[in-house]
Amino acid sequence: MSNQVNFEFSIDFAEKMDAEDPLRDFRSKFIFPKVNGNEAIYFCGNSLGIQPKATQAYIQKELDNWANMAVDGHFHGEDAWYHIRKKSKPALAEIVGAHEHEVVAMNNLTSNLHFLMVSFYQPTAERYKIITEAGAFPSDMYMLETQVKFHGLDPDEVIVEIAPRAGEHTLRTEDILQTIQEHGDQLALVMMAGLQYYTGQLFDMKAIVEAAHKVGAYVGFDLAHAAGNAQLGLHDWQVDFATWCSYKYMNSGPGNVSGIFVHEKHAEKPELPRFAGWWGHDEGQRFKMEKGFVPMFGADGWQLANSNVLALAAHQASLEIFMEAGIKNLRKKSETLTGYLEFLIHKINGDSGVIEIITPKNENERGCQLSLLVHKGGKAVFDEFYQNGIVGDWRNPNVIRIAPTPLYNSFMDVFRFAQVLEQSLRKFA
Ligand SMILES: Cc1ncc(COP(=O)(O)O)c(C=O)c1O
Numbered sequence: 001m002s003n004q005v006n007f008e009f010s011i012d013f014a015e016k017m018d019a020e021d022p023l024r025d026f027r028s029k030f031i032f033p034k035v036n037g038n039e040a041i042y043f044c045g046n047s048l049g050i051q052p053k054a055t056q057a058y059i060q061k062e063l064d065n066w067a068n069m070a071v072d073g074h075f076h077g078e079d080a081w082y083h084i085r086k087k088s089k090p091a092l093a094e095i096v097g098a099h100e101h102e103v104v105a106m107n108n109l110t111s112n113l114h115f116l117m118v119s120f121y122q123p124t125a126e127r128y129k130i131i132t133e134a135g136a137f138p139s140d141m142y143m144l145e146t147q148v149k150f151h152g153l154d155p156d157e158v159i160v161e162i163a164p165r166a167g168e169h170t171l172r173t174e175d176i177l178q179t180i181q182e183h184g185d186q187l188a189l190v191m192m193a194g195l196q197y198y199t200g201q202l203f204d205m206k207a208i209v210e211a212a213h214k215v216g217a218y219v220g221f222d223l224a225h226a227a228g229n230a231q232l233g234l235h236d237w238q239v240d241f242a243t244w245c246s247y248k249y250m251n252s253g254p255g256n257v258s259g260i261f262v263h264e265k266h267a268e269k270p271e272l273p274r275f276a277g278w279w280g281h282d283e284g285q286r287f288k289m290e291k292g293f294v295p296m297f298g299a300d301g302w303q304l305a306n307s308n309v310l311a312l313a314a315h316q317a318s319l320e321i322f323m324e325a326g327i328k329n330l331r332k333k334s335e336t337l338t339g340y341l342e343f344l345i346h347k348i349n350g351d352s353g354v355i356e357i358i359t360p361k362n363e364n365e366r367g368c369q370l371s372l373l374v375h376k377g378g379k380a381v382f383d384e385f386y387q388n389g390i391v392g393d394w395r396n397p398n399v400i401r402i403a404p405t406p407l408y409n410s411f412m413d414v415f416r417f418a419q420v421l422e423q424s425l426r427k428f429a
């Protein structure tokens with residue numbers, strides 16, 4: 001997309017791009033935080049998305065339902081809480097490329113990773129290895145390490161980490177596929193990020209699934225940084241399971257509810273081990289309060305506890321904005337917006353080599369985030385952004401992550417960032 005646009009480093013160009021942007025009005029649906037008393041330019045949706053103006057009313061509505069109906073709210077009213085999980089399914093299915101029965105919103109991300117591992121990691125003496133990416137988000141590392149120990153195995157013998165080649169920052173798909181082949185008969189699971197939090201690399205999930213299934217292994221993805229950011233096709237790609245959080249690109253509030261995907265080929269396998277709770281039990285029989293767990297069809301059968309209604313209300317406020325904007329439209333704008341950011345950084349950096357973009361150049365291998373390796377000037381370069389009202393984030397030892405999101409960032413935001421970057425490099429690099 002972006003390579004069809006002749007970008008320019010000028011305020012007129014940025015204004016023109018905003019004027020022609022069909023999604024330009026969506027920014028008015030959000031509340032921007034303040035830095036030094038002024039509205040911030042927010043590029044941190046990869047960590048925590050900002051609040052939609054509608055969120056408060058969605059939560060208030062459920063507070064009112066609770067106040068007015070109390071326990072009757074479970075079964076009465078237009079959005080009876082007993083079935084409230086169904087509301088988010090159409091949007092979630094669209095966002096991750098799934099059928100509605102393959103997705104459900106529940107729990108938190110790390111909890112869901114553990115619960116899904118219970119079902120999809122059943123090591124045997126012959127098949128016990130797990131492939132993941134080196135430098136995964138710490139929670140994912142701790143999750144894998146403790147799951148492996150839970151089965152009485154040694155993480156050093158089980159977990160195979162794929163690292164970039166010497167002198168490179170991101171993984172080559174051919175290396176991932178080859179590692180899968182190498183471990184072949186011993187491989188139980190590929191469990192990795194769909195989009196890497198540090199480098200911003202979007203992996204070729206379809207190719208990874210094909211290779212893993214060929215050797216008889218399951219595949220699960222942590223989509224924390226991919227859901228609501230990249231175009232996904234979990235069903236068609238035959239992914240076995242996935243999970244994500246809703247507080248980054250899905251703007252649903254700090255720590256808010258996660259979502260899971262379980263492919264429909266696993267929908268009716270009561271033999272799949274799981275840690276169950278009453279909310280995953282056949283909902284027609286649930287209140288018989290009897291022994292003997294009978295899982296619901298599809299992803300719903302992995303639920304444990306009754307829905308967190310206030311959390312789902314905030315989630316829904318945001319999902320409806322996504323549906324109105326359209327995933328394809330968002331992705332189209334995102335490619336151009338991030339392409340503009342990349343162009344401006346290259347312009348400012350020239351051949352100085354101070355800033356190195358480690359996120360892949362290819363639009364099909366990234367989402368909206370660019371990760372900038374700072375070779376000179378250190379954290380002072382980043383701190384200057386904040387002093388000028390720009391919110392990004394710094395990840396040790398020396399990476400700045402900037403994530404222009406198509407829902408609420410503009411081309412002018414990106415242009416202003418470039419001006420501050422230029423000023424910061426002049427001062428500190
Ligand atoms: C890739 C990844 N995994 C796991 C987590 C942890 O998520 P949570 O605290 O919601 O379980 C995050 C974000 O914090 C993340 O980015």
Ligand SMILES: Nc1c(O)cccc1C(=O)C[C@H](N)C(=O)O
Binds near residue numbers: 046047048197224255
């Ligand atoms: N959840 C977070 C928090 O409570 C504090 C600070 C950061 C976070 C994050 O979510 C971090 C995010 N996953 C990341 O990629 O950096």
